[in-house]
Amino acid sequence: MHVHEKPTFESNYTVQGGNFDEAGKVASQIKVILKKLGLQTDVVRKAALVAYESEINIVSYARKGTISISVTPGQVKIETTDEGQGIPDINLAMQEGYSTATSKIREMGFGAGMGLCNIKKFSDYFQITSEIGKGTHLKMIINIENGV
Amino acid sequence: MDLETIATCLNLKVFSGFDQLKTEVLDGYTGDLLSDVMANSKEGDLWMTRQVHQNIIAVASLKDHAGIIMVQGAEPAKDTLEKALKENIPVMGTDLSGFEIAGRIYNLLKEKQDITRIDP
Ligand SMILES: Nc1ncnc2c1ncn2[C@@H]1O[C@H](COP(=O)(O)OP(=O)(O)OP(=O)(O)O)[C@@H](O)[C@H]1O
Ligand SMILES: [Mg+2]
Numbered sequence: 001m002h003v004h005e006k007p008t009f010e011s012n013y014t015v016q017g018g019n020f021d022e023a024g025k026v027a028s029q030i031k032v033i034l035k036k037l038g039l040q041t042d043v044v045r046k047a048a049l050v051a052y053e054s055e056i057n058i059v060s061y062a063r064k065g066t067i068s069i070s071v072t073p074g075q076v077k078i079e080t081t082d083e084g085q086g087i088p089d090i091n092l093a094m095q096e097g098y099s100t101a102t103s104k105i106r107e108m109g110f111g112a113g114m115g116l117c118n119i120k121k122f123s124d125y126f127q128i129t130s131e132i133g134k135g136t137h138l139k140m141i142i143n144i145e146n147g148v
Numbered sequence: 149m150d151l152e153t154i155a156t157c158l159n160l161k162v163f164s165g166f167d168q169l170k171t172e173v174l175d176g177y178t179g180d181l182l183s184d185v186m187a188n189s190k191e192g193d194l195w196m197t198r199q200v201h202q203n204i205i206a207v208a209s210l211k212d213h214a215g216i217i218m219v220q221g222a223e224p225a226k227d228t229l230e231k232a233l234k235e236n237i238p239v240m241g242t243d244l245s246g247f248e249i250a251g252r253i254y255n256l257l258k259e260k261q262d263i264t265r266i267d268p
């Protein structure tokens with residue numbers, strides 16, 4: 001991993017909890033930027049999914065949050081921090097099918113309990129930490145095989 | 149096969165993306181769970197769903213879908229239509245069930261067109 005390389009691109013985005021009208025906007029912006037940077041389709045596809053699922057989780061389960069992205073020649077790093085209820089049992093939350101989504105959230109097509117699993121599956125590195133009543137932090141890295 | 153051919157053969161209503169109908173459809177995907185569609189659908193897919201909430205537009209756009217078909221007579225919610233028009237994403241509709249429309253599109257894409265056509 002090229003962890004100490006100077007970023008070729010860095011940015012932060014704010015996500016408002018509960019605002020499903022805007023949900024997915026940050027992920028869309030990230031996808032556009034990564035495409036412009038000329039990254040391989042596969043890397044863009046993975047990063048878009050990771051950004052989307054973490055954005056939706058902030059909108060669904062937190063008051064507000066930040067998504068930051070940093071691109072170096074060797075990797076795309078996406079980190080999210082939110083202020084919210086936190087996750088009491090991370091192992092349980094990571095299980096496919098486990099969801100605490102409300103019926104309102106489910107009506108919109110969310111709440112399959114697949115988001116976190118897919119984030120992990122589509123990332124080369126995934127770390128999740130959470131504090132009950134405080135919030136949740138995710139760190140994801142997607143490797144770029146042949147550089148930007 | 150492009151969207152226009154499929155829309156004509158299957159008598160689909162077109163709600164948005166009117167100038168995108170030459171887009172090539174590579175394959176199809178059916179699903180109402182957005183995280184399933186995010187993970188398992190592909191670029192160029194025609195996505196068949198019963199969801200009408202505006203979040204489907206972001207998913208179709210992020211996944212570079214050829215378009216969306218709302219099944220079972222569903223129509224886009226007001227916000228969904230506005231977003232689809234603004235982002236120029238083709239949203240279409242059919243009265244057929246997800247099963248029926250997916251079967252017909254499958255046949256069209258695999259060129260078994262004779263048993264698939266619906267007369268308007
Ligand atoms: N940022 C977060 N803050 C608090 N709880 C969270 C957060 N992200 C996930 N969770 C908890 O973990 C559960 C599983 O999340 P996951 O994204 O895997 O599935 P989901 O959001 O329920 O459904 P899907 O993502 O398939 O639409 C959630 O239902 C919620 O209880
Ligand atoms: Mg989720």
